[in-house]
Amino acid sequence: MAKPAALEFPAEPFANFADSRQRAAFTGALGDVGRELGARYPLLIAGEEVRTQQWLASVNPAHPAQVVGHAAQAGGAEMERAVAAAEHAQPRWAATPVDERIASLRKAAGLLRERRWWFAALAVLEVGKPWREADADVVEAVEYLDYYAAAMEQVAAGKAVLQRPGEANQYRYVPRGVCAVIAPWNFPVAILTGMASAALVTGNVVILKPAEQSPVLAYHLTRLLHEAGIPADAVQYLPGLGEDIGAGLVRHPKVRLILFTGSKAVGLSILQAVGQPEPGQRFLKHAVVEMGGKNAVIVDEDADLDAAIKGALVSAFSYGGQKCSAASRLIIHEAVYDRLIPRLTKAVEGLRIGDPASPDCELGPLIDEEAVRRVTAAIAQGGRSATLLYQCPSGRLPQEGYFMGPALFADVDRASALAQQELFGPVLSLFRVRSFEEALELANDVDYGLTGGVYSRSPSHLQHAIEAFEVGNLYLNRPITGALVGRQPFGGYKLSGLGTKAGGPDYLLQLMIPKTICENTARHGMPLE
Amino acid sequence: MSEHRVRVRVEESVSLEARTQAIGRELLARAKQAHAHLSSLNRWTTQLLRWCLADPHVKSQVLRFLDCLPSLTTPRAVVRHLREYFPADGWRLPAALRLGVSLTRPGLLTAPAVSFMVHQLVEQVAQQFIAGARAEDAVSVMQRLASRGVRVSFDVLGEQVTSEAEADRYARQYVELISRLGAAGHVSVKPSALTAQFDPLSVRESAARALGRLRLIAQRAVEVGAAVTLDMEQVEYRELTLELAKQLLQEPGLGERVRLGVVVQAYVSDAEQAVTDLLDWLAQHRRRLAVRLVKGAYWDYEVAHALQMGWAVPVHRRKWQTDRTFERLTERLLASSSMVRPEIASHNLRSIAHAMAVAEELKLPKDTVEFQLLYGMGDAIQAAVASLGWPVRVYAPVGELIPGMAYLVRRILENTANESFLLQDFLETASADTLMAPPGPNGGSHG
Numbered sequence: 001m002a003k004p005a006a007l008e009f010p011a012e013p014f015a016n017f018a019d020s021r022q023r024a025a026f027t028g029a030l031g032d033v034g035r036e037l038g039a040r041y042p043l044l045i046a047g048e049e050v051r052t053q054q055w056l057a058s059v060n061p062a063h064p065a066q067v068v069g070h071a072a073q074a075g076g077a078e079m080e081r082a083v084a085a086a087e088h089a090q091p092r093w094a095a096t097p098v099d100e101r102i103a104s105l106r107k108a109a110g111l112l113r114e115r116r117w118w119f120a121a122l123a124v125l126e127v128g129k130p131w132r133e134a135d136a137d138v139v140e141a142v143e144y145l146d147y148y149a150a151a152m153e154q155v156a157a158g159k160a161v162l163q164r165p166g167e168a169n170q171y172r173y174v175p176r177g178v179c180a181v182i183a184p185w186n187f188p189v190a191i192l193t194g195m196a197s198a199a200l201v202t203g204n205v206v207i208l209k210p211a212e213q214s215p216v217l218a219y220h221l222t223r224l225l226h227e228a229g230i231p232a233d234a235v236q237y238l239p240g241l242g243e244d245i246g247a248g249l250v251r252h253p254k255v256r257l258i259l260f261t262g263s264k265a266v267g268l269s270i271l272q273a274v275g276q277p278e279p280g281q282r283f284l285k286h287a288v289v290e291m292g293g294k295n296a297v298i299v300d301e302d303a304d305l306d307a308a309i310k311g312a313l314v315s316a317f318s319y320g321g322q323k324c325s326a327a328s329r330l331i332i333h334e335a336v337y338d339r340l341i342p343r344l345t346k347a348v349e350g351l352r353i354g355d356p357a358s359p360d361c362e363l364g365p366l367i368d369e370e371a372v373r374r375v376t377a378a379i380a381q382g383g384r385s386a387t388l389l390y391q392c393p394s395g396r397l398p399q400e401g402y403f404m405g406p407a408l409f410a411d412v413d414r415a416s417a418l419a420q421q422e423l424f425g426p427v428l429s430l431f432r433v434r435s436f437e438e439a440l441e442l443a444n445d446v447d448y449g450l451t452g453g454v455y456s457r458s459p460s461h462l463q464h465a466i467e468a469f470e471v472g473n474l475y476l477n478r479p480i481t482g483a484l485v486g487r488q489p490f491g492g493y494k495l496s497g498l499g500t501k502a503g504g505p506d507y508l509l510q511l512m513i514p515k516t517i518c519e520n521t522a523r524h525g526m527p528l529e
Numbered sequence: 530m531s532e533h534r535v536r537v538r539v540e541e542s543v544s545l546e547a548r549t550q551a552i553g554r555e556l557l558a559r560a561k562q563a564h565a566h567l568s569s570l571n572r573w574t575t576q577l578l579r580w581c582l583a584d585p586h587v588k589s590q591v592l593r594f595l596d597c598l599p600s601l602t603t604p605r606a607v608v609r610h611l612r613e614y615f616p617a618d619g620w621r622l623p624a625a626l627r628l629g630v631s632l633t634r635p636g637l638l639t640a641p642a643v644s645f646m647v648h649q650l651v652e653q654v655a656q657q658f659i660a661g662a663r664a665e666d667a668v669s670v671m672q673r674l675a676s677r678g679v680r681v682s683f684d685v686l687g688e689q690v691t692s693e694a695e696a697d698r699y700a701r702q703y704v705e706l707i708s709r710l711g712a713a714g715h716v717s718v719k720p721s722a723l724t725a726q727f728d729p730l731s732v733r734e735s736a737a738r739a740l741g742r743l744r745l746i747a748q749r750a751v752e753v754g755a756a757v758t759l760d761m762e763q764v765e766y767r768e769l770t771l772e773l774a775k776q777l778l779q780e781p782g783l784g785e786r787v788r789l790g791v792v793v794q795a796y797v798s799d800a801e802q803a804v805t806d807l808l809d810w811l812a813q814h815r816r817r818l819a820v821r822l823v824k825g826a827y828w829d830y831e832v833a834h835a836l837q838m839g840w841a842v843p844v845h846r847r848k849w850q851t852d853r854t855f856e857r858l859t860e861r862l863l864a865s866s867s868m869v870r871p872e873i874a875s876h877n878l879r880s881i882a883h884a885m886a887v888a889e890e891l892k893l894p895k896d897t898v899e900f901q902l903l904y905g906m907g908d909a910i911q912a913a914v915a916s917l918g919w920p921v922r923v924y925a926p927v928g929e930l931i932p933g934m935a936y937l938v939r940r941i942l943e944n945t946a947n948e949s950f951l952l953q954d955f956l957e958t959a960s961a962d963t964l965m966a967p968p969g970p971n972g973g974s975h976g
């Protein structure tokens with residue numbers, strides 16, 4: 001069977017920071033964003049700026065006294081207004097020619113491309129991403145816009161079905177309806193833009209509920225979508241508390257589609273809510289939930305240790321481990337364990353921790369105080385049942401900000417929280433195994449199945465991993481984070497998600513309903529074509 | 530420009546071309562003579578390169594297998610990997626290896642015997658390109674080459690540096706090596722191994738981190754009278770590497786005394802601009818540098834990396850463009866020999882002859898320029914260049930096989946590219962016209 005061609009789209013290059021002009025552009029953008037700090041951002045309901053009684057302060061995690069912006073906090077009344085406006089807008093947006101919807105996405109991609117430094121700089125300040133991470137976040141968003149635009153061109157016409165004389169059969173896709181996009185803070189540009197643009201291009205109107213930690217980026221992205229030609233009532237901005245607005249949208253009888261990326265607990269509660277129709281709800285809701293991971297990287301006995309060490313550092317500690325794709329377990333063959341561990345420990349010690357606004361920073365702060373408390377508690381608890389091999393001394397951390405140095409654990413009990421629960425922080429647990437088979441078993445012995453990695457130079461072991469490693473995204477001899485749109489479609493299974501793949505050829509199909517039309521073209525039994 | 534001056538320039542270039550041709554033919558004749566009594570490649574290296582040239586798939590598998598071999602600690606592991614990389618039913622398996630694999634199957638040969646054979650083979654290949662496993666070997670290598678009138682620059686092969694402790698060890702090895710070598714010593718240092726945090730995003734800070742260790746190496750070199758060249762690695766490190774050199778040259782008490790060298794890679798598309806900037810800086814700061822002009826050894830990486838990242842490919846796509854840039858830069862550097870000491874590092878007879886012709890035209894004494902070649906490659910060319918009275922230096926790596934494998938794989942890739950000169954036996958077969966053709970669009974491609 002011939003392999004179908006991959007979907008081509010205009011990929012956005014990453015910043016090349018070896019180029020001094022690009023470094024200067026980024027520095028300039030940090031200055032620009034810095035001059036706009038502290039502004040107030042109203043809700044955007046059907047194009048109207050709505051100011052509320054309560055405001056959320058979004059602070060710079062590296063300098064918590066610095067308020068990046070104040071976002072209006074929606075309550076139940078605002079949510080009802082937004083849903084009503086969305087319901088009103090839905091038929092018109094669905095009837096908008098698909099070419100126009102596609103063109104809007106491409107226009108948005110162009111606008112975001114023009115402003116990429118500005119958005120990346122804002123991500124540095126609002127969520128504490130180092131330059132490269134912030135840049136990658138924006139690049140991914142641009143690519144989602146262009147990729148889903150190209151993908152929609154392919155599915156817009158539906159799919160071919162069998163035809164027989166006297167009947168005309170059609171198989172096409174129609175929008176589901178009002179969509180709540182509940183976005184996370186860890187990829188505040190990419191994931192929000194990806195989920196929203198996929199919903200929009202498929203003809204669903206969107207209510208955006210950004211994370212409480214990144215409402216300012218979400219506001220500007222909403223404005224950008226409006227500027228690109230998407231009507232103000234087709235994409236609305238509704239920041240608020242997750243437990244109020246997030247939960248409220250999920251249960252709302254007029255919300256048909258929920259796109260969520262976040263924790264396992266919230267994801268599972270969404271799936272539960274989706275299964276229980278509210279009074280007055282006349283359809284089955286559909287939810288696409290992408291949850292966490294307890295991702296493992298295996299280092300085989302014949303691995304390239306230089307590459308494995310560098311890959312483990314990136315996988316476990318880039319953005320402080322605050323990625324659902326991040327590695328939190330390193331499973332090492334006993335033949336190389338004793339050689340690897342001292343080198344890895346020294347390498348972790350050398351990570352440059354600091355203010356991510358500085359170009360000389362690899363590891364910035366965690367997102368907020370709660371994250372610091374959670375990770376600190378996990379390290380304290382982990383220390384009771386495992387060996388704390390390394391923890392960054394607090395003296396090496398900046399005085400202010402939500403900083404948390406990296407930690408390494410050895411001799412970890414395989415049933416313990418360290419081995420089983422997602423922590424979303426810079427903590428890596430090390431496991432020693434006697435064989436590659438044992439490594440794979442251990443890797444699979446968790447609830448999650450998102451990403452996984454193998455460093456091995458044995459073709460048969462790599463093949464074994466391909467067949468047996470239960471993860472949505474498997475990476476061989478490279479880091480396990482940094483999936484690229486259209487190249488490594490991203491998403492997990494088991495308790496990590498439903499197997500949907502963001503940035504992949506099947507994603508848009510999740511957001512639509514296939515509709516079959518069969519017309520009798522005969523008259524009096526005579527086929528008339 | 531007046532018509533008269535145009536004519537003069539044209540005549541100059543005509544005569545330069547004529548001299549290049551004449552010198553090239555002389556070099557070729559001398560290389561042929563030397564070739565008769567110098568073995569160019571040892572038997573297993575020739576064999577291995579032939580396998581690789583015969584089939585691109587075999588080449589990939591051979592290189593992947595070689596890459597992992599040093600990490601295999603037991604004979605069983607060697608045999609298992611051999612079988613996995615070269616399945617017995619594959620007709621592509623080189624005969625000698627096929628024999629090894631098929632004989633171990635019925636138990637005619639033991640795994641240790643096969644493993645031994647494989648290691649023998651690979652060590653032979655390594656010996657072709659790597660001067661020795663230990664730093665102690667360097668002194669005897671230097672003496673052996675000196676007896677042929679050839680100087681040497683040593684590169685200590687090391688694992689990739691992943692921590693500052695490893696960078697310390699890397700620098701210490703160089704300090705010890707320089708002490709052993711003394712005044713004739715010449716070393717080539719990888720800047721990215723001078724700190725685990727060599728990041729082009731933070732040029733100043735990264736250079737400062739590397740500078741501490743480079744300073745130790747440079748101080749020892751000044752003490753014994755040795756010279757240090759900063760190797761050039763991937764293009765993304767270029768600015769950073771030059772910044773490091775500049776910082777060292779500005780060190781009080783050290784900057785004006787150190788015999789420092791940097792490398793210019795002609796395959797980088799904007800190499801000429803980079804040389805202009807460097808010469809300006811040297812003039813402004815009244816410092817001298819040795820400048821090794823190379824074509825560049827990371828071509829495949831640069832192309833693949835740029836395409837992965839969505840960047841413009843930073844290197845010339847066609848080989849003739851690189852060759853032409855190399856000649857232009859040769860002219861620039863030789864004309865600037867008051868500020869730089871030009872080192873022409875190429876195995877290409879045309880490039881070498883052109884540099885000699887330029888030096889003649891500029892009436893430079895022969896010892897203002899040095900010709901550099903890689904250890905184990907082109908001994909006949911070395912001999913020919915030396916016999917004409919020009920200084921010759923070989924670049925010789927020393928180190929264990931595990932860290933050396935990356936270097937070895939690069940050399941094998943280079944020598945199995947279409948243009949490989951080692952296996953073409955060009956000294957016997959290729960015509961002088963082909964070898965000496967000026968670089969132009971009708972030449973071959975890279976890679």
